[in-house]
Amino acid sequence: xxxxxxxxxxxxxxxxxxxxxxxxxxxxxxxxxxxxxxxxxxxxxxxxxxxxxxxxxxxxxxxxxxxxxxxxxxxxxxxxxxxxxxxxxxxxxxxxxxxxxxxxxxxxxxxxxxxxxxxxxxxxxxxxxxxxxxxxxxxxxxxxxxxxxxxxxxxxxxxx
Amino acid sequence: xxxxxxxxxxxxxxxxxxxxxxxxxxxxxxxxxxxxxxxxxxxxxxxxxxxxxxxxxxxxxxxxxxxxxxxxxxxxxxxxxxxxxxxxxxxxxxxxxxxxxxxxxxxxxxxxxxxxxxxxxxxxxxxxxxxxxxxxxxxxxxxxxxxxxxxxxxxxxxxxxxxxxxxxxxxxxxxxxxxxxxxxxxxxxxxxxxxxxxxxxxxxxxxxxxxxxxxxxxxxxxxxxxxxxxxxxxxxxxxxxxxxxxxxxxxxxxxxxxxxxxxxxxxxxxxxxxxxxxxxxxxxxxxxxxxxxxxxxxxxxxxxxxxxxxxxxxxxxxxxxxxxxxxxxxxxxxxxxxxxxxxxxxxxxxxxxxxxxxxxxxxxxxxxxxxxxxxxxxxxxxxxxxxxxxxxxxxxxxxxxxxxxxxxxxxxxxxxxxxxxxxxxxxxxxxxxxxxxxxxxxxxxxxxxxxxxxxxxxxxxxxxxxxxxxxxxxxxxxxxxxxxxxxxxxxxxxxxxxxxxxxxxxxxxxxxxxxxxxxxxxxxxxxx
Numbered sequence: 001x002x003x004x005x006x007x008x009x010x011x012x013x014x015x016x017x018x019x020x021x022x023x024x025x026x027x028x029x030x031x032x033x034x035x036x037x038x039x040x041x042x043x044x045x046x047x048x049x050x051x052x053x054x055x056x057x058x059x060x061x062x063x064x065x066x067x068x069x070x071x072x073x074x075x076x077x078x079x080x081x082x083x084x085x086x087x088x089x090x091x092x093x094x095x096x097x098x099x100x101x102x103x104x105x106x107x108x109x110x111x112x113x114x115x116x117x118x119x120x121x122x123x124x125x126x127x128x129x130x131x132x133x134x135x136x137x138x139x140x141x142x143x144x145x146x147x148x149x150x151x152x153x154x155x156x157x158x159x160x
Numbered sequence: 161x162x163x164x165x166x167x168x169x170x171x172x173x174x175x176x177x178x179x180x181x182x183x184x185x186x187x188x189x190x191x192x193x194x195x196x197x198x199x200x201x202x203x204x205x206x207x208x209x210x211x212x213x214x215x216x217x218x219x220x221x222x223x224x225x226x227x228x229x230x231x232x233x234x235x236x237x238x239x240x241x242x243x244x245x246x247x248x249x250x251x252x253x254x255x256x257x258x259x260x261x262x263x264x265x266x267x268x269x270x271x272x273x274x275x276x277x278x279x280x281x282x283x284x285x286x287x288x289x290x291x292x293x294x295x296x297x298x299x300x301x302x303x304x305x306x307x308x309x310x311x312x313x314x315x316x317x318x319x320x321x322x323x324x325x326x327x328x329x330x331x332x333x334x335x336x337x338x339x340x341x342x343x344x345x346x347x348x349x350x351x352x353x354x355x356x357x358x359x360x361x362x363x364x365x366x367x368x369x370x371x372x373x374x375x376x377x378x379x380x381x382x383x384x385x386x387x388x389x390x391x392x393x394x395x396x397x398x399x400x401x402x403x404x405x406x407x408x409x410x411x412x413x414x415x416x417x418x419x420x421x422x423x424x425x426x427x428x429x430x431x432x433x434x435x436x437x438x439x440x441x442x443x444x445x446x447x448x449x450x451x452x453x454x455x456x457x458x459x460x461x462x463x464x465x466x467x468x469x470x471x472x473x474x475x476x477x478x479x480x481x482x483x484x485x486x487x488x489x490x491x492x493x494x495x496x497x498x499x500x501x502x503x504x505x506x507x508x509x510x511x512x513x514x515x516x517x518x519x520x521x522x523x524x525x526x527x528x529x530x531x532x533x534x535x536x537x538x539x540x541x542x543x544x545x546x547x548x549x550x551x552x553x554x555x556x557x558x559x560x561x562x563x564x565x566x567x568x569x570x571x572x573x574x575x576x577x578x579x580x581x582x583x584x585x586x587x588x589x590x591x592x593x594x595x596x597x598x599x600x601x602x603x604x605x606x607x608x609x610x611x612x613x614x615x616x617x618x619x620x621x622x623x624x625x626x627x628x629x630x631x632x633x634x635x636x637x638x639x640x641x642x643x644x645x646x647x648x649x650x651x652x653x654x655x656x657x658x659x660x661x662x663x664x665x666x667x668x669x670x671x672x673x674x675x676x677x678x679x680x681x682x683x684x685x686x687x688x
Contacts, residue, residue, distance in 0.1 A: 061240040062235065062239040063239050123228075152231070
């Protein structure tokens with residue numbers, strides 16, 4: 001479980017007063033921020049799983065064969081913080097971050113996967129969330145550019 | 161063509177190599193994954209160190225770092241990236257690290273704040289792995305750089321090969337085009353020369369044909385004169401020796417006349433304007449004409465000739481009866497006069513649109529063999545003997561009629577010549593003929609003239625329309641009478657028998673004494 005620093009929580013609360021408030025959960029697994037309109041949402045595992053779940057069957061260079069990934073669609077999660085922005089910064093638990101064009105989430109069924117082949121991700125693997133692209137369905141995604149966007153242990157999403 | 165296929169295959173393989181190289185080049189950069197493992201170990205050790213120093217790191221932070229380190233180790237265990245990473249870990253540094261992590265899992269998870277002893281123990285357990293992971297990272301970076309260099313070199317080589325192959329193909333295609341243009345010009349020139357030669361040959365051949373026709377015609381005229389005078393001489397009183405000599409002269413003259421006729425026919429066959437004329441004819445007439453035509457030749461050759469129909473022939477056929485008769489006559493004559501046959505049988509059969517003549521020759525002795533004239537060799541011969549002229553004409557005539565001649569043997573060893581000519585069978589209609597005769601004898605003469613034809617005689621008072629009316633001329637008021645007849649039979653043809661005052665009243669006039677063949681031919685024409 002992610003532990004949000006007290007200063008961050010305070011700041012989030014202040015921002016939430018000014019922005020559309022969607023959810024503010026204790027023990028959040030994922031923080032979603034829209035820096036353009038100032039919205040911010042923190043979602044627990046349960047809240048993420050309460051969203052519409054999508055399944056994509058795909059291969060990539062980090063799994064053995066075709067794998068069924070389940071989780072909410074990235075665009076559904078981003079919609080929680082409203083419109084605006086063109087770049088999405090995805091940050092992992094170890095502070096590794098990558099910038100992804102917002103179009104990726106519109107053009108492809110990018111999933112914030114929370115399980116693979118029925119097994120929930122643990123932090124010691126790719127958990128709680130692994131950003132997965134449907135590479136087997138779109139050959140243009142089978143490229144190192146998209147491999148770097150398969151970020152795991154995702155804890156923060158920020159739209160800029 | 162083979163070279164072009166070889167170049168195409170080579171180009172395809174080069175392209176495939178390029179694709180494979182590009183695929184390999186597009187693989188995940190595993191150097192990053194290796195360095196991440198080394199980095200996370202360092203960060204985990206740092207978290208232990210800061211905790212021991214009593215600063216910000218908490219046991220939560222230590223556990224989180226431990227989890228992240230675990231996840232980095234997990235990368236080595238799955239997928240294509242994991243397989244490639246493991247290939248470099250020949251010292252099992254990662255595997256040993258993972259074993260140590262499993263051993264230290266309980267101490268890490270249960271670590272308490274400010275338990276500096278445990279932190280120091282854990283740190284000491286993991287610290288030695290730093291050097292191994294660093295060495296692994298170095299090996300992976302160096303190895304991947306080498307692989308990338310190899311891929312670049314391969315892609316460069318493939319591109320070079322593709323370029324050379326393309327240049328070679330362009331050169332070859334250009335060469336081929338030049339060659340084809342040159343060949344085309346050469347063949348066009350040869351074709352023009354051949355055409356000129358063919359036209360020249362055709363012109364020469366036509367000159368030859370005209371010369372042959374003219375000469376044989378010119379020779380026939382005095383020969384007929386010779387034969388006429390010879391006939392007069394033979395009719396005079398002669399002693400036996402003189403008669404025998406004149407008979408011999410007559411035979412030779414007739415033979416020469418026959419050869420001149422053959423030459424005329426041969427020249428005519430070479431003429432492009434020669435054509436076969438198909439007309440209806442009675443099979444019986446063909447059958448009767450052959451003994452009449454060939455009987456004297458057989459008698460002179462002291463040979464036996466049998467002409468017959470095998471099975472039932474259609475009453476009326478449609479073909480070139482004149483050319484058929486001539487072909488059979490030329491062949492039989494050849495066997496009698498040249499091959500010295502003693503017994504010849506000619507049988508006609510008809511089946512499935514083909515009139516077949518089987519000429520069976522009982523031949524004994526001599527050096528003559530039929531394939532000299534009728535076999536393969538004769539058709540390819542550059543020249544032939546004068547006596548082969550008749551068979552050559554016959555063969556050409558049969559060919560012009562769309563038929564063929566085959567040579568073989570009968571079961572009892574006789575020579576068998578089989579002549580097949582396509583001829584269609586006709587079902588003759590009954591021709592309605594009316595006889596307007598003034599005397600019974602004339603009626604008998606007319607009836608006998610058309611004997612054998614499919615004729616249905618109708619009387620004047622029967623009320624039936626006639627198609628042919630044979631009218632004896634010479635009666636009074638003939639013009640009015642004929643007009644009345646035509647009015648009663650508007651579709652009939654009126655043939656005048658005798659010598660009418662107004663021949664124009666009739667479609668045809670047969671003078672007396674009646675020539676039966678002439679009248680029959682006119683009636684057969686009406687049957688058509």
